[in-house]
Amino acid sequence: MNVSGRKTEIRSRHGLVAAQHRYAAEAGAAVLARGGNAMDAAVVAALVLSVVEPWLSGIGGGGFLLHADGITGAVSALDFNVRAPAALDPADYPLAGADTGNWFQWPSVVEDRNLIGGPSICVPGAVAGLAEALERFGSIGWAEALAPAIDHAERGLEIDWYAAFCLSIEAHALARFAPTAALLLEDGEAPKAAEGKHRPMPAKARMLRRLAREGAHDFYEG
Structure with a gap:
């Protein structure tokens, strides 16, 4: 998929706000x-x-x-x-010894316990x-x-091309849990982008x- 875009230079004497969205x-x-x-x-x-x-x-x-x-x-x-939970035990997060291609290129943990599900929550x-x-x-x-x-x-949540792309990356993980699947997926898959489309x-x-x-x-x- 080839994606291109153009950004316009903006100037202001009263301040500017830069954000990802x-x-x-x-x-x-x-x-x-x-x-x-x-x-x-x-x-x-x-x-x-x-x-x-x-x-x-x-x-x-x-x-x-x-x-x-x-x-x-x-x-x-x-x-x-x-902050990590007070009762956290590092032994519960053994390294898998392989790169899973996550967003931050951290060392991978068995079953992605540091990234997905209850054990990942701080x-x-x-x-x-x-x-x-x-x-x-x-x-x-x-x-x-x-x-x-x-x-x-x-x-x-507006489902534009970027939202659809990001959700497609994490669709497998989101599908593992009923609440996240219901919130962000359509029939277990990432939603397709469409003009004016929103997820309630x-x-x-x-x-x-x-x-x-x-x-x-x-x-x-x-």
């Missing part, structure tokens, strides 16, 4: 246009990515963030990466980290930051609305 960048840029600051835009874009590109970004993940103050030049860092840091970043450096509230992501979740995400929308209503702490304590 255009919907995330557009949501961040809209925040700047309304008078929000760079951190507002970054958090909004990250939350939208959790909906429109869930195979690479999500509130069930973690991250790292650098903030540079445009006036003082002070630089701050937030580490909200995932304590997520994304919600806490993004909320902390907004509280420390942002100017908008948590509920307002979540609003664009909620809108996209209510609309559903009502549960994701409900969860994001609850986070907006109850606050970030509810993700861990609710």
Whole structure:
């Protein structure tokens, strides 16, 4: 399959937002246009990515963030990466001795236990980290930051060529579990791209609305 595309140079005196997905960048840029600051835009874009590109970004993940103050030049860092469970035993993740061709080229583990299924899950840091970043450096509230992501979740996951391509890569793993198969696959296979096509995400929308209503702490304590 040959895929080509063209990007247009964009200039702005009031800030730019770069993201892997255009919907995330557009949501961040809209925040700047309304008078929000760079951190507002970054958090909004990250939350939208959790909906429109869930195979690479999500509130069930973690991250790292650098903030540079445009006036003082002070630089701050937030580490909200995932944490391994306290009872984790490395012996439960023996190396397979072969490359499985995963996204990150990590050494492969038997049955992909570090990548797929329950044993791969760590304590997520994304919600806490993004909320902390907004509280420390942002100017908008948590509920307002979540609003664009909620809108996209209510609309559903757009199945364009890139979404179909990414889901096709992970279709075998997604098909192993009924919830992921029901959410992202069609009859056990990756959905075909089509203009205006969306996969419903009502549960994701409900969860994001609850986070907006109850606050970030509810993700861990609710």
